[in-house]
Amino acid sequence: MKLVTAIVKPFRLGDVKDALQGAGVVGMTVSEVQGFGRQRGHTEVYRGAEYQVDFVPKVRVEVVCDDADAEGIVEVIVGSAGTGKIGDGKVWVVAVDELARIRTGQRGRDAL
Amino acid sequence: MHYDSGDTAWVLASAALVAFMTPGLALFYAGMVRRKNVLAMLMQNFVVMAVVGVLWVWVTYSVAFGPDWGGAGLLGTLHFAGLTHLHQAVPGFTGRQAQTIPPVAFVIFQMMFAVITAALLSGSAADRMKFSAFVVFIVAWSVLVYAPIAHWVFSPNGWLARAGTEDFAGGTVVEITSGVSGAALALVLGRRRGWPQDLMRPHNVPLTVLGAGILWFGWFGFNAGSALSATGAGQAFVNTNTATAAALLSWIAVEKLRNGRPTTLGAVSGAVAGAVAITPACGFVDTAGATVIGAVAGVACALGVRLKYRLRVDDSLDVLAVHGIGGLTGMILLGLFATATVRGVNGLFHGGGATLLGHQGLAVVCVAAYAFAATALVAWVIRATIGLRVSADDEQAGLDLSQHEESAYDLESAFGGSQRVAATHQPPGEHT
DSSP states (O other): OEEEEEEEOGGGHHHHHHHHHHTTOOOOEEEEEEEOOTTOOEEEEETTEEEEEOOEEEEEEEEEEOGGGHHHHHHHHHHHHOOSSTTOEEEEEEEOOOOBOTTTOOBGGGGO | OOOOHHHHHHHHHHHHHHHHHHHHHHHHHHTTSOGGGHHHHHHHHHHHHHHHHHHIIIIIHHHHHSSBSTTSSSOBOSTTGGGOSTTSOOTTOOGGGOOOSOHHHHHHHHHHHHHHHHHHGGGTSTTTBOHHHHHHHHHHHIIIIIHHHHHHHHSTTSHHHHHTOOOSSOIIIIIIHHHHHHHHHHHHHOOOTTTTTSOOOOSOHHHHHHHHHHHHHHHHHHHHGGGOSSTTOHHHHHHHHHHHHHHHHHHHHHHHHHHSSOOHHHHHHHHHHHHHHHTTTTTTOOHHHHHHHHHHHHHHHHHHTTHHHHHTOOOTTOHIIIIIHHHHHHHHHHHHHOOHHHHSOOOGGGTOTTHHHHHHHHHHHHHHHHHHHHHHHHHHHHHHHTOSBOOHHHHHHOHHHHHHSOOSOOHHHHHHHHHHHHHHOSOGGGGO
């Protein structure tokens, strides 16, 4: 099993969710996060005082899936989250050792 | 005694307009602080409405407008304490200043000035002052700083009023007093932890814009109400709007030239700066004077906000820059632009010579010096006794939590709530 984690622009979340659902993904976890990549932060000016805002608001999307589905999910996220501009985010995949469905106690792929 | 019903109605309505300015100021400031200090800011402003609301009728009205104590023009006696003897005319208002409204209407109108002037100090003390210390400070400051200065300038028996100082609606009493007192309080209180290197962005600029809109609206009562006459209020009313508008434009022009972008916060700050500057002058200048005063104030205050970084004093929400410098601008330019065609006195540019300018300068210096020294003393005594500041931990946690055990925004359920809303967006058939 794999864990696919994506950091995307907050306003792309709706499209990413719809695209993943369209591709057959049945569950995901979404959280509000902050960070920066190559685009760095940005500058804001309040009453003449310049503030360097280092951390930019982003949304983290996490999907646990079967090994065979991971590549397709990455493709779907890249295709739906992108704007072509700097700051679009990243997607990565890591191996998941164990998985359990809390309600039934099912383990491994049965819990997906 | 003859009272004019139109004048009385206008002054009572103006009192309500000015009363609305303090909630407006609360929002103006609450938007500029960080998310963890929003309720504390709102609370400080509202508690001033209550503290001064009681104090004014029992003590400070009489100190400000009571019969002069000893004839020096420094303080009023407690003759009107508890609003007794109000069948007597307000002392000093005779001749061309004779009031055509019942004294009790004057009491409530002037109360709102005492309220908002004290409330302005919350902007200098933002994010770090104990609520208990703030309440004690407001009581002492109202008695020892506001009421005497109001007597000097607003009572015709006050020594500055007798000397020839003109201040239509409070350029000294409200604006310079609050600006300089705010700076003194910020100095004794110390800087917010992390200032100036840490990011302290306004957490909600739309709240600030709403607050500024309420202030602009209320300022018509503040300035035009100070005519104490319905028929005499028109020029002050129009001047208030003209200067406010001109200052908004000049502040964002400064930003455009200096930073490349006009900002929303700059626009509303400029509007307030313009209203501040026209406050002493609105009943004495013509349209040209009001336009110039507003435009100059917008530039002066936009540049003045840098001053706190030079002085290393954390006047957090720029009370000194907007109200101190704005009030100074208005007081001095009144000495230049006053014209007898509006109200009986000429400034330097209208053939009146430098006499009025000298009186204005005297008032600016004396009011600023007294406000600074007396406020610093009051703040120092409170710091030495019950303490002014919250603990470092409480400041880190935020005043909303540490002083009031509340939070302004429940963001956790807001996020969860949006998820539930999304879940209900199903075809109706699926619910049945």
